[in-house]
Amino acid sequence: MTVALLLNPAARSGAPTGAARTAAARLRELGVRTTIVSGGSAAESSALLRTAIELGADAVVVAGGDGTVNLAAQELAGTGVPLGIIPSGTGNDFAGALGLHELDADAAAELIAEGTTRSLDLARITRADGSTQHFASVLASGFDSKVNDRANAMTWPRGRSRYTIAIALEFLRLRGMPFQLELRLADGAVERLDGDLAMATVGNTSMYGGGIPVCPDADPCDGLLDVTLVRPAGRMRLARLIPRVYDGTHTTLPEVVTRRVTAVSLAAGGVTAYADGDPVGALPLTVDVVPGALRVFAPPR
Numbered sequence: 111m112t113v114a115l116l117l118n119p120a121a122r123s124g125a126p127t128g129a130a131r132t133a134a135a136r137l138r139e140l141g142v143r144t145t146i147v148s149g150g151s152a153a154e155s156s157a158l159l160r161t162a163i164e165l166g167a168d169a170v171v172v173a174g175g176d177g178t179v180n181l182a183a184q185e186l187a188g189t190g191v192p193l194g195i196i197p198s199g200t201g202n203d204f205a206g207a208l209g210l211h212e213l214d215a216d217a218a219a220e221l222i223a224e225g226t227t228r229s230l231d232l233a234r235i236t237r238a239d240g241s242t243q244h245f246a247s248v249l250a251s252g253f254d255s256k257v258n259d260r261a262n263a264m265t266w267p268r269g270r271s272r273y274t275i276a277i278a279l280e281f282l283r284l285r286g287m288p289f290q291l292e293l294r295l296a297d298g299a300v301e302r303l304d305g306d307l308a309m310a311t312v313g314n315t316s317m318y319g320g321g322i323p324v325c326p327d328a329d330p331c332d333g334l335l336d337v338t339l340v341r342p343a344g345r346m347r348l349a350r351l352i353p354r355v356y357d358g359t360h361t362t363l364p365e366v367v368t369r370r371v372t373a374v375s376l377a378a379g380g381v382t383a384y385a386d387g388d389p390v391g392a393l394p395l396t397v398d399v400v401p402g403a404l405r406v407f408a409p410p411r
Contacts (some may be wrong), residue, residue, distance in 0.1 A: 111169060111225070113137065114162035116155060116182055117148040118174030118199065129198035129215040130173035136219035137171075144171075152181055159185045167191065169407070171222060173215075175199010179246055180386035183404055187232055187244050192405040194222035198319065200272065201387055204246045207315035207330060208408040216265030222407045230330040232403040233314045235385065236396045243386035247402070248318040248325065249397060251376055252287055252309035253340070257319070258384040273319035277352065287378050294373040294398075296334055301369070308340045308348065310376055312397050316358075318387070325368075326358035331411070333401040337374055340366040373398035 113390060115137070115164035117130045122141065137144040149155035154265060159170060159182060171194035172178045179195060186193055196218045197205040205211040208228075210218065232244045252306060261276040286306030293301045311318075313325025313336045340351070343365045354360035361368050376383070377394035402408060 111141075112143040112167050113142055113145070113169045113171050113194065113222070114147045114159060114167045115171040115173065115196075116159060116178065117146060117196075118172075123227055127173075129196050132215035133171065133173060133196045136216045137223060139271045140220065140223040142219075142223050156181060156185060159377060163189065163214070163388070164190055169194055169222070171196060171197050176204050176247055176386040177388050180244075180388065181291075183232060183244050183246050186191075186405075187400065187403045190405060192227045192407055203321065204315060204319040204386070205320055206317055206321060207247065207404060210357070210373040210408065211326070221409070224407075226407065226409065227405045228331070228408045228411070229402040230404050230406055231314055231333060231382070232400045233312065233335055233385075233397050233399050235383075235390055236398070237391050238304075238394055243385070243390055244400070244403070245314065245390070246330075247313070247315045247386050248328075249312040249383055249385040249390070249395075250309070250324075251311070251378065251381050251383040251393060252289075252316060253394075254309045254311060254318070254324070255382055255384045255389075258387060258389075259382070262387070273322065277278075279350070280347070281345075287381060289339075291316040292375040292378040293369050293371045295338060296370045296372065303339070304368070305344050307378075308342045309338075310340075310378075311338045312376075313338065314399070322356060323354060325360035326361060327368075333399060334370045335374065335397065335399050337367075337369045337371055339369075340379050341365045341367070371399075374398040 147158045171195040202211045289307045291303045313328035316328040325336035375396040
């Protein structure tokens with residue numbers, strides 16, 4: 111097997127770089143021909159990945175977090191070329207959905223060398239200008255996208271605690287925003303929801319923000335997306351909701367609406383959406399599911 115191992119283009123030192131080199135060394139020990147690919151930007155890294163795929167790489171491996179997975183997913187969607195993950199980013203939520211987030215670089219490399227793969231769904235964003243982009247985990251809009259804005263601007267701390275602090279700070283400014291949604295449900299029916307929301311989240315997998323199960327029942331193998339909507343309420347009620355989000359029991363609360371859909375259109379003024387932890391554009395956006403679009407190295411379910 112020949113693999114191209116993509117190093118997070120934002121990582122020039124630290125954990126992702128070390129994990130990439132450790133994983134590359136272990137893959138080579140196991141007989142996997144491995145080339146490390148690292149562009150100076152996301153665009154350059156994408157171009158290098160495209161070239162590697164065109165030249166016949168059997169697989170792509172990424173060392174990083176959800177943003178690096180997202181970058182690779184754009185090139186791999188629908189190709190059948192499998193993706194391996196060396197979890198070494200801030201959140202690692204997609205790796206968490208596959209049960210990989212606790213693997214060290216050697217163990218992740220060994221899993222890839224074993225060659226077991228699964229097919230997963232991706233979600234596809236279509237912007238107002240017609241441009242498209244895939245995401246693997248969760249799209250956030252509203253309160254949670256503002257949390258992402260703040261968390262991404264923070265240099266300390268790393269991991270889940272960064273999002274915890276960002277949530278606390280953004281909660282002080284929380285307000286409802288007028289949304290218009292059109293949901294295509296699993297049975298083909300169309301539902302329209304208009305009104306103020308604190309947040310509107312679309313999940314292909316269950317977690318974002320370093321392990322927060324915002325769409326706790328989302329399954330990336332079922333051909334559906336899970337939508338979680340939170341209506342505005344008094345600060346005290348919403349303050350009680352936040353701990354429930356952390357343990358995935360919030361979906362039973364009256365302020366929370368959930369739907370399982372094949373597609374959803376979201377519109378709201380002044381709201382930027384985030385997917386896999388990175389900004390993807392201002393609303394309006396449409397998101398639909400692309401069943402079985404991505405192969406990944408992962409243990410059987």
